Amino acid sequence: MLRRYKAIAVFTTAMILLIAFSSIVKSWLMQKNWVLEGNNIFDWLHDLGRYLMATIEANQKQSTLLLWLFPVLFTALLLTVVNIVTIALFILLRRWGSIRFLHRKNEMRKKVQASIIEYLYGDSESALEQMKQLKKQMLIEEIISLRKQITGSQTENLQQLFYQLGLDTFVVQKIKSARWFNKVLYIDAAQWMQVYASFELIQPYQYAGNPHLRNVAQMACVNLDTGQAFAFLNILDQSLPIWHQILLHKTMVRSSLPLPDFYSFLQSENASVIVFALNMIRLFSQKGSKDEIIRLVTHHDPVVRRNALRVVRDLNIYEAIPVVKQNFLGETLRVQVGMIQALSLDKPQETFEFYRNIWLDTPRRLQAEILKHVSPGLQAMLLKDMERVQIEQKQN
């Protein structure tokens, strides 16, 4: 109801304004002499308006509505032209400004790069003095971009440069910035340059809502914390995406971090954390409780089950074979493929017997998957048996 009244009120106001506006413009066009007379542009517009109005009045048979609305239409046309010109000017100015800004930024970047090279290969003292005058953010960006690509003695020189310029304290200050992308940039810098003073500040961001910030903070904490580097996995509510898992693994390898006991994360309620722990157990061949892995073969999440089966296969957990066989037929196809690969651990004769027993209850697609994934010897045995069964069926 209220909405309807509001609409009526807006419509009525618009109509009143329209009529008022129309009469003002009409009176402006009707007067031969007016306030701003003498100004070339306004005079030209005034004359044009008067000429058009006179033309419409001369052909009165056409439409009285057009005559009545003409002042409004004329002004609207003028305003549209003014608007278009203003917007075009605004766009051009902004574009010109951004090109100039980019040009300046490139010039500055070249200076920064030249100074860094001078520091590494030339007169480091003068290069250092020169760099103190340059923008700190750009210095950090360039130093980090280079640090990510190289190893060896030059990385130590870069780190030394970073600390000599006082960029460590700058980074700690800037992590407090309100903008998430600034936080990401400086947390990443702190991680690469081993700014341990920033650890306390970064820690809360491990559970941030923004996935970019969360991931970079997690990697930084893994890198900077010498004790409980992966403690965040115990508290993490959000999903840990595969890409973040890969990056965490890369960080661990790059920094040669001491491995935590990944078996302790297998009890987690967060399925992505279990998947991460399983992947790490598999990649680092970490030994631990086999029962925990066997329990996960029957986990309610199929992704966890698939990863648990990979661990079974790669870590040769023979004890899981009976559980795999028991649950084989009730599984989804993707998990079944994992199970077929895990069953390669079993003795060929026993696996053959198992497949033979379930063969007739198995859909065609799964039969094809079995033949695709088993060893060539077992494949030959199964094909031979299939031929025999087919012959028997034909004879019957």
Place this chain on the structure above:
Amino acid sequence: MKILICESNPLLVQLMGKELMSEQNEVHLAWVGEEMASQLTSFAPDILITEVLLPQINGFEFIHNARLQFPNMMIIVISSLISNRLTELIFRLGADEYISKPFDPTQLNNHIQRAILRKKNSLISNAIDYVTKI
């Protein structure tokens, strides 16, 4: 030796250039896509050091074209690609050596020397094979 370095990161290119210049090499640097192709043709280097992920141009195509244009040139690829398939593809396109990032720039000269030695040895063994077949 004439060396051309193509890499998207200008700072890294300059760093590699400094490392290689210290060994009396003539080094040219390129970090803009179009510049890379034109420098390759005009400079005709003995060794091309390149990334695969290049700006504006396709790195794989660039390596392939370089190999077709200069069959005897040594091509060293420095990249962060870690996929075995892609590395295999890089060698099939004509690369002689692959260095994965991150790498130690101070060891770049050693890498080049090793690659040259390997190429020489393979040429000699190919020649021996050819002669023994005859």
